[in-house]
Amino acid sequence: MEDKLENTIMGKIKTGQVKIKSKYIFVAEKLGLGAGFTLSVLLSVLFFNLILFYLKETDNLKYLSFGKFGILAFLESFPYLLVVSFIIFIGLAGYLITKSDVSYRKPFGYLAIGLVVFIMVFGTIFTFTNLSQNIEMQTRIGFGPMGMFLKPLTDMRDKGVVGIVFEDGVDYLIVQTPHGLRNIGIKDVEDIPDINKGDFIIAVGNRDGFNFKVEQIKIVDKKDMPAIDRGIDFKFDKELDEKNIKDIPLNMMFFNEQEQSCVKNCFNDNKNPKDCFKECHK
Numbered sequence: 001m002e003d004k005l006e007n008t009i010m011g012k013i014k015t016g017q018v019k020i021k022s023k024y025i026f027v028a029e030k031l032g033l034g035a036g037f038t039l040s041v042l043l044s045v046l047f048f049n050l051i052l053f054y055l056k057e058t059d060n061l062k063y064l065s066f067g068k069f070g071i072l073a074f075l076e077s078f079p080y081l082l083v084v085s086f087i088i089f090i091g092l093a094g095y096l097i098t099k100s101d102v103s104y105r106k107p108f109g110y111l112a113i114g115l116v117v118f119i120m121v122f123g124t125i126f127t128f129t130n131l132s133q134n135i136e137m138q139t140r141i142g143f144g145p146m147g148m149f150l151k152p153l154t155d156m157r158d159k160g161v162v163g164i165v166f167e168d169g170v171d172y173l174i175v176q177t178p179h180g181l182r183n184i185g186i187k188d189v190e191d192i193p194d195i196n197k198g199d200f201i202i203a204v205g206n207r208d209g210f211n212f213k214v215e216q217i218k219i220v221d222k223k224d225m226p227a228i229d230r231g232i233d234f235k236f237d238k239e240l241d242e243k244n245i246k247d248i249p250l251n252m253m254f255f256n257e258q259e260q261s262c263v264k265n266c267f268n269d270n271k272n273p274k275d276c277f278k279e280c281h282k
Contacts, residue, residue, distance in 0.1 A: 033099060040093035041119065046131075047086035048123030050149060053132035054079045057227035058153055059162045062202055066216050069204045073160030079152050090119060136227060140234050153227060154178065158207045161214075162228050165199045166240055167274045174277050175201065176240065178231030181253045183281050185213045193219050200229075210256045242273050255280075 055061050060077045063070035097111050126132070138144030139154055156179050163177035171187035173195065184203060186192055195201060195217070202225075203217040222229045236252070238244065246267040250260045259280050266276035 033096060037093055037096040040089045040096060041115070044086060044089040044093055044119045045122045045126065047082055047089060047149070048119055049126040050132055050135065051079060051082050051086060052123060052127050053136075054082060054150065054153065054227075056127070057132075057225065059157075059160065059202060059225050059228055060152075062162075062220065062225065063160050063204060065218070066204045069216050070160070073157060073204045076157055076159050077152055077155070079150070081151070082149050085149065090116070133230075136230070137234075140231065154231070156207075160202070160204050161212050162202045162225060163200070164222070164232060165195055165197050165201060166245075167277050168195055168197055169274070169278055169281070172277075172281050173201070174281075176232050176236060177254075178228060178235050179254055180235060180251070181255070183211045183255060183259070183277075184217075185211055186217060189214050189217055192217060195219060200225075210254055210259070245273050 058077070060074060060079070063073040063077070066073075093115060094112055097115065135144070135146045136150055136153065139147035139150040161175065161177060161182060161184060163175035163182065165173050166176050166181065167174040171185065173184040173186060175182050175184050185208075186195075199219050200222040201217055202220050203212070203214045205212060205214040205216070207213075236248075240248070250264060253260055253263065255263065262280035263276050266279060267273070271279075
């Protein structure tokens with residue numbers, strides 16, 4: 001019986017009905033499968049690390065502390081591309097497992113759980129390195145292919161704002177942000193905290209052209225959002241005071257042209273910056 005089966009198979013091979021792949025093709029396929037799996041796992045670890053970094057060091061999760069007022073700001077600043085990329089690569093890694101010899105030895109469920117645990121553990125470990133901060137810097141200077149994945153970090157929010165108070169007026173604040181000086185209107189805010197120059201604030205509301213109208217505002221510790229603090233340092237390169245603010249370029253002020261011209265002329269008249277902002281933001 002076995003001899004008959006063997007003869008039948010050999011006959012089909014000789015006639016071309018059955019083709020045998022070269023051992024080199026088998027080796028190449030195995031190496032390709034292994035390389036694809038390894039790359040998918042490494043990228044999954046990287047993207048999981050970047051997601052943790054973004055949520056931990058930016059303003060995104062802090063908007064949820066405002067309740068329903070902060071949901072839109074949270075959704076606006078959420079790193080969707082990072083999450084989608086992570087899901088794609090972890091899914092690809094899982095798919096490649098099913099095509100490997102390992103899937104025949106162990107149940108796929110166990111393999112999938114082990115893969116997820118591995119990625120989460122090593123993604124968390126990488127948060128203790130400078131990898132994410134280096135990618136953050138690439139994003140800020142517009143260099144490097146990985147910068148696009150942290151782009152939400154550098155986008156201006158329409159529903160939220162974070163920064164250091166440079167001047168505090170009666171119904172407005174001038175705030176240092178990673179996008180320059182911004183005028184924050186607080187006229188209609190209820191239960192506003194006692195805000196002073198140098199405070200690190202986070203607010204939700206709506207952008208109205210060049211200005212931002214606040215609905216709720218809080219004083220926070222800048223250590224809770226180190227990436228935002230680094231963004232401010234990167235933008236201004238030094239701490240502002242009444243002397244050097246008069247020398248900063250107009251494009252460092254996120255004001256309209258009329259306000260920029262007014263502030264510049266006021267500075268040229270050697271007036272106090274606080275008086276200039278009060279005069280030009282009416």
